[in-house]
Amino acid sequence: MNAPNSDSIEHAVTYPRFLWKAAGVATNGGMRFYAWMTALTAVALVGLNAWTHQVVQGMAVTGMSDHVSWGLYIANFTYMVGLAAGAVTMVIPAYLYKDKGTHDVVIIGEILAVSAIVMALLFVNVDLGRPDRIWHMMPFVGRFNWPMSMLTWDVIALSGYLLINLHICGYMIYTRFLGKKPEKRWYLPVVFLSIVWAVSIHTVTAFLYSGLGGRPFWNSAILAPRFIASAFITGPAFIILTLKALQKFADINVGEDAVHTLLKIMRVTVMLNLFLVACEVFTEFYTGGSHVASAEYLYFGLHGANGLVPWIWTAIVLNVGAAVILLAARPERHMRWIMAACAMTLVGIWIEKGMGLIVPGFIPSTLHELVEYAPTITEWQITAGIFAAGLIVFTLGLKIARAVFAGDMRLAVPTPDATPSEAA
Secondary structure, rough: OOOHHHHHHHHEEEEEEEHHHHHHHHHOOOOHHHHHHHHHHHHHHHHHHHHHHHHHOOOHOOOOOOOOOOOOOHHHHHHHHHHHHHHHHHHHHHHHHOOOOHHHHHHHHHHHHHHHHHHHHHHHHHHOOOOHHHHHHOOOOOOOOOOOOHHHHHHHHHHHHHHHHHHHHHHHHHHHHOOOOOHHHHHHHHHHHHHEEEEEEHHHHHHHHHHHOOOOHHOOOOHHHHHHHHHHHHHHHHHHHHHHHHHHHHOOOOHHHHHHHHHHHHHHHHHHHHHHHHHHHHHHHHHHHHHHHHHHHHHEEOOOOOOOOHHHHHHHHHHHHHHHHHHHHOOOOHHHHHHHHHHHHHHHHHHOOOOOOOOHOOOOOOOOOOOOOOOHHHHHHHHHHHHHHHHHHHHHHHHHHHHHHOOOOOOOOOOOOOOHHHHH
């Protein structure tokens, strides 16, 4: 019988200590931290309560119907998949182009990806109606129709991306906790895999819509490129706002190199996203035909129904305004304007990829019936609760990573003259 591996014995001893210290770091903080977490917890509980009412009373408490079967939940699911994919914009310059200025904040992108995927999966679960239907999405347990169903490919892509980012985050933080240098063979191949996988998760999500022949509004070959372009806006925008929030409220200065790199990416992607949207609009309206009805309803209203018109024009104004600011502003003098532009893009893309993409795909219906959709208060409460839960995960991940990388959370190594209490 072989003797136990020394590394296995070491990890069996140190890993519980790591988890215990991580739990302590994640739950301790100042008054700002406790106020922030209390507010998020309260909102999450409101969302949980609303979800229980939805489970008991059924999907009738939502604004969805037989005509519009996907609404606010799937809209946010699409947005969160893009936010998770966009987080890889920190990985590409740091590892593919060896930008040392972004190495220190790659972990923020990885934590954002984990949080966004958690929220995306939660939005899918609340959209299922009954919790027991989750079993049908699991391989070997439910009716996992693979490889024919695009939904099963989406589940595989999202689950795989979640595991990839958990591995990268966990390994980098744990090795720093041990005081060791991470071995490239254990994380670098996974990092490069995450770049490819990030593109795949949003591509598969786009195929999920564009592959539905009965919904001509989504039948576009550039839907996947649109998704990826918008993802490379929201990811950098959220990370820039996070870095500035950490600098102001947590006294963590990560340097400006990462912000400048992300800003360069956004200056390209905001213009690319607007170009792709313009291509879609031209194709829809210039060619005409019966398939233009959904686009006409979205942008100008149709037969007196104009519920989404204010939404989409708000998104256009926000995205165009943000593009102008990002192209004209300079980080050294206009950082507040750049932060405002980042917030504008987050809201603008949320509308464009959510209410401006999912809902008009169902209006008018395949029988040319015009039934509008508006989210109910229950849907908004559940949505807010899921956002709060995701921010809780993101906040706790940042606290643990910050403590480890700052050296505040390290495995105590006893010295020869240290007493047992000092070594602990």
